Amino acid sequence: MKELPYKLRAKIVAKRSEYLFERLHTHLLEHDVDARLSGDRLFVDLPAVSGTLRLMDGGIEVQIAAADLESLYFAKVWLQDAVAEERASGTIRIVWSEDCLQRHLPPSFSVLTVDDIVDITPRMRRIRFRTADARSFETLDDMHLRILFNFQKLADEHASRGSRLGSSPLDLSPIWRAYTVRFVEPENHIIAVDFVLHSAEGPGSRWAAGARRGDVVGAAGPSGGGCGDAAWYLLAGDETALPAISRILESLDERATATVVIEVGSPTDTIAFTSPAAVETRWLYREDHDGDCRGLARTIASMELPDASRKRFVWMASESKTAKAVRATLRDRGFTKEEQSVAAYWHAT
Ligand SMILES: Cc1cc2nc3c(=O)[nH]c(=O)nc-3n(C[C@H](O)[C@H](O)[C@H](O)COP(=O)(O)OP(=O)(O)OC[C@H]3O[C@@H](n4cnc5c(N)ncnc54)[C@H](O)[C@@H]3O)c2cc1C
The missing domain is CATH 3.30.310.50 (Alpha-D-phosphohexomutase, C-terminal domain)
Structure with a gap:
């Protein structure tokens, strides 16, 4: 160890x-x-x-x-x-x-208050949160945060015991999930998160579906890494990757080129991207292959990818089995660890 x-x-x-x-x-x-x-x-x-x-x-x-x-x-x-x-x-x-923790909340803990809710597709809900420390989430090197969905219940339980939040363990366990900071408006003390409203009913998706202005959640971060520096990018993933891909595209150099491959349920789940770089986008729809989400891995496996003489980078995030299959493809094509970031964003159960 x-x-x-x-x-x-x-x-x-x-x-x-x-x-x-x-x-x-x-x-x-x-x-x-x-x-x-x-x-x-x-x-x-x-x-x-x-x-x-x-x-x-x-x-x-x-x-x-x-x-x-x-x-x-x-x-x-x-x-x-x-x-x-x-x-x-x-x-x-x-x-x-x-x-040696002596605490029941992470050191970076902060509170987020729902300021505004907009559905950007039928299955993607953008929630803007007010926070005392929006500026700390501005970094592109760490694009993610963790959200504590049962914060209000934990706060109520502490209040009923007369204890300070985070000062003692409770009967309730904290429910944390990872999300991406879609954008930050530091001057307005706002951070935005795009939530996929998936049908499998987890606490995160359920909370986002029922959120109201003024609701509060806990947050920790930023964390989780960003995207490498390259001349050619492949940015790929499913709905959960859209916030990160959008943010990466906006940050690219105008001399860069990017191929974007995204798998969503149907054409109503697509969004528009903006980027200074030259971007080619390909949407795949699960409804075209009976809900099967392996179309993304198959598509990437059949793509022509540049060789190592070009400064290249693959950023990808999706369900864990798809991510595993893409890692295998990149290994076969000789991509080094430094040339890729392939993440499992969720696990099908
Ligand atoms: C670094 C990182 C960044 C992420 N960024 C975002 C983001 O910006 N927006 C976003 O929406 N998600 C994002 N995710 C994914 C999100 O954390 C997961 O989808 C998470 O499982 C949602 O929690 P939940 O409580 O809704 O469901 P869980 O309680 O985790 O799971 C409940 C059930 O829902 C299923 N499930 C979970 N997620 C999905 C899904 N997307 N589609 C279909 N079924 C699902 C599970 O298989 C399980 O059966 C990110 C994940 C990581 C690791």
Whole structure:
């Protein structure tokens, strides 16, 4: 395990510990986390977080170390969410023996208040939020934020106990999801997020569908990286990638060229892009192939891509299986890690 300054240590007490160990391994792989299995141990090594899970009698020993408190907080949230998903398979308890967090909110926490709501397509809702610190979200190197959807419930629960927000653990677990900052108006203290209103009913999509002016959510960030610098770009993804692709296109140099390939449900889900660069856009519709979302991966696999003599970059985000297939295509075509950012933005269940 890497030597990182901020640490957590816990034991997950579970009767079916072997089953839980396997499930946590699968969970990590599904979230694109490269987890290495060696005997009774699982090792995770990310740039800002490293961790070990050790299978033992009656449970799993967990050690997590992080470069900063924000990364440690979200590693802890990840573990709690993954364990909570397995509760149906028996009684499971996490007992923390070392926890240097001493807080129940991330260091970058802020509150967002709904200012304005506009539907930009039948399935995409733009919500402008008022925030005290819009300027901190302006960076293109970190285009993302996390939204805490049950913030109001957590605040109410703290109020009913007379405790300060974030000062103590609650019965309710925080519900965080990742989104993209579509644009920032620092002078108006506004950030905008485009929410896909998907039909599978998650807390994020449900919240956006019912949002009203004045509603509040929590936020953490910015985080998550941006796009590389190149002369030729392939920007690809599904609806969830549209906010990031729009933002990247607006930021490109006028000498750059970009090919944009996006898969959406039907022609009513398309949007217009603006960019100083020369852009060629291709829309794919799931309704044309019975709702199958692998058309995107197949299209990219059949595309002619420039060779490494050209400064090239592929930015792509989509459902996890499609992202995995695109990574394989890029590996076969000799794209290096520095020439790509391919992310799993959601997981089909
Ligand atoms: C860095 C990053 C940036 C992102 N930016 C955006 C963004 O700007 N806008 C945006 O809308 N999303 C964005 N996403 C994707 C978003 O976080 C996921 O779609 C998330 O799962 C939505 O949470 P939920 O609570 O609605 O659904 P969850 O509770 O996570 O899932 C509930 C069910 O919904 C299904 N589901 C989840 N997302 C979708 C979807 N898009 N289409 C169909 N079914 C789905 C799941 O398979 C599951 O069955 C981003 C993700 C990442 C990692």
